Amino acid sequence: MPEGDTVWLTARRLNDALAGQVLTRFDLRVPRFATADATGRSVLEVTPRGKHLLTRIDGGLTLHSHLRMDGSWRVFAAGERWTGGPAHQIRAVLGNRERTAVGYRLPVLELLPTSEEERITARLGPDLLGPDWDADTAVARLRADPARSIGEALLDQRNLAGIGNVYRCELAFLARVTPWLPVGDLSAETVGRLVATAHRLLMANRDTFERRTVPGTGRRRPLLYVYGRPGAPCLRCGGPIATTSRRGPAPTAASGDERVTYWCPGCQRGPGPGPGQHS
Structure with a gap:
């Protein structure tokens, strides 16, 4: 993707x-x-x-x-x-x-x-891989709307440019929160670490089309923590990875759930996607 x-x-x-x-x-x-x-x-x-x-x-x-x-x-x-x-x-x-x-x-x-x-x-936020990268501005823009979910805020290219659905899921996992947790529930330090992680991961993956967020090598070792791994064991707690389901009520643009989401209910704190939306 x-x-x-x-x-x-x-x-x-x-x-x-x-x-x-x-x-x-x-x-x-x-x-x-x-x-x-x-x-x-x-x-x-x-x-x-x-x-x-x-x-x-x-x-x-x-x-x-x-x-x-x-x-x-x-x-x-x-x-x-x-x-x-x-x-x-x-x-x-x-x-x-x-x-x-x-x-x-x-x-x-x-x-x-x-x-x-x-x-x-002009409408884009700081470019994670650009010469104008400014972590402080990215953090400030993410925190500007405390009621917004962290997943939705990360996808908004006006906050920081370059994150899509794969990184939205992976970053939420690495921050140990669900993508639906309001930004206001995260400390400024946590948001800062999340932005730093986003920059580090995109920099590490910019020279290859085989994106990896899980460190290490080996044919059986997954490339990603949660994205594209529904039902597989979480690499942190061993519980099954959950995914939103298209069978539930139709998501709305305001919910931030337009795309299929992957997360670990066992070790990511925060609200889920809502009834009928996950499996």
């Missing part, structure tokens, strides 16, 4: 393939920009901002993309067969004489003047 670390690594690979090279192919397969043509222009850089990708092109253009749940960018050598999915899922093709970058299942794709990037980035 793409989160800030995945986006950072994707940006690096796109930058290695495209930056400094003249575009020989520019194909955006979305109606609004289907006639746009940047061939003959050079790619200046590809940079991440939270979970957003910004491909800056000579002449003051920026191609903005967002991977959301299952989007991806793949890079292929000239003449290599594209293998990221069926052709109808391709949303963008950027090519030069040596490499071709193909964007699959991109739910957000727009071409805009580089001078207008702030329309996208």
